[in-house]
Amino acid sequence: MSNEEKKFLSVNGLKKSFGSGETRQEVLKGLDFTVGKGEFCVLLGPSGSGKSTLLNILGGIDSADEGEISINGDKLAEMDEKSLTRYRRKHLGYVFQMYNLIPNLNVKENIETGAYLSDKPLDIDELLKILGLYEHRHKLPNQLSGGQQQRVSIGRAIVKNPDILLCDEPTGALDYKTSKEILQLIEDVNQKYGNTIIMVTHNEAIKQMADHIIKLRDGNIRHDNINKDKLTAAEIEW
Numbered sequence: 594m595s596n597e598e599k600k601f602l603s604v605n606g607l608k609k610s611f612g613s614g615e616t617r618q619e620v621l622k623g624l625d626f627t628v629g630k631g632e633f634c635v636l637l638g639p640s641g642s643g644k645s646t647l648l649n650i651l652g653g654i655d656s657a658d659e660g661e662i663s664i665n666g667d668k669l670a671e672m673d674e675k676s677l678t679r680y681r682r683k684h685l686g687y688v689f690q691m692y693n694l695i696p697n698l699n700v701k702e703n704i705e706t707g708a709y710l711s712d713k714p715l716d717i718d719e720l721l722k723i724l725g726l727y728e729h730r731h732k733l734p735n736q737l738s739g740g741q742q743q744r745v746s747i748g749r750a751i752v753k754n755p756d757i758l759l760c761d762e763p764t765g766a767l768d769y770k771t772s773k774e775i776l777q778l779i780e781d782v783n784q785k786y787g788n789t790i791i792m793v794t795h796n797e798a799i800k801q802m803a804d805h806i807i808k809l810r811d812g813n814i815r816h817d818n819i820n821k822d823k824l825t826a827a828e829i830e831w
């Protein structure tokens with residue numbers, strides 16, 4: 594990896610507070626880190642440590658009070674609203690704990706809603722096969738299990754082949770076996786398409802399959818480690 598690729602995502606002095614006066618709470622207290630291109634980065638930390646806030650700022654959904662984020666050399670703060678919207682659409686994919694699928698569109702159509710935003714979408718039939726959804730492609734979301742619905746939401750996020758896939762507790766609502774299948778899918782996607790993945794989780798076991806582990810505590814970075822003994826999704830247990 595070249596030096597630029599190692600700093601594909603670069604965060605410097607990032608601060609964020611909510612509220613004002615006596616109720617003001619400093620949630621991110623000055624974060625500095627970089628994430629390499631194609632890295633699978635896991636973001637851990639206790640409840641309230643600022644993980645989702647950080648993910649929302651990285652995704653351009655919320656803005657920082659201070660500090661700088663650059664992705665592939667482009668500074669987010671220098672973008673006007675229009676270029677930020679274009680940026681989000683072209684370069685970022687989101688997967689949430691809740692799947693947020695459109696109830697009256699079938700599996701294939703839900704995934705297609707993600708493809709319209711891209712000028713280089715992945716082939717949908719091939720993607721449906723990778724997702725294990727090809728034979729379910731005509732079903733509506735309420736005819737699917739939770740794991741299958743999460744597969745659709747991952748499909749919708751990656752069909753535009755985003756540079757960065759942001760995942761907020763993607764297995765939070767799933768049982769053990771289904772969680773492992775979803776982690777395996779995210780691992781496959783990362784290897785096949787080379788997207789940089791940033792995943793927020795409470796599950797300490799998931800860090801074993803990451804290239805990079807960042808731990809927050811009280812709005813600061815507590816640990817920032819590269820994992821040299823990476824396991825596969827199939828190997829981890831909790």
Ligand SMILES: Nc1ncnc2c1ncn2[C@@H]1O[C@H](COP(=O)(O)OP(=O)(O)OP(=O)(O)O)[C@@H](O)[C@H]1O
Pocket residue numbers: 611612620638639640641642643644645646647
């Ligand atoms: N929009 C908001 N307005 C006010 N306070 C907020 C807002 N969003 C988050 N917070 C506060 O910021 C702190 C960090 O929240 P955040 O959701 O980032 O934590 P987290 O690490 O993701 O927690 P969890 O693991 O429980 O999801 C919390 O104390 C929360 O109450």
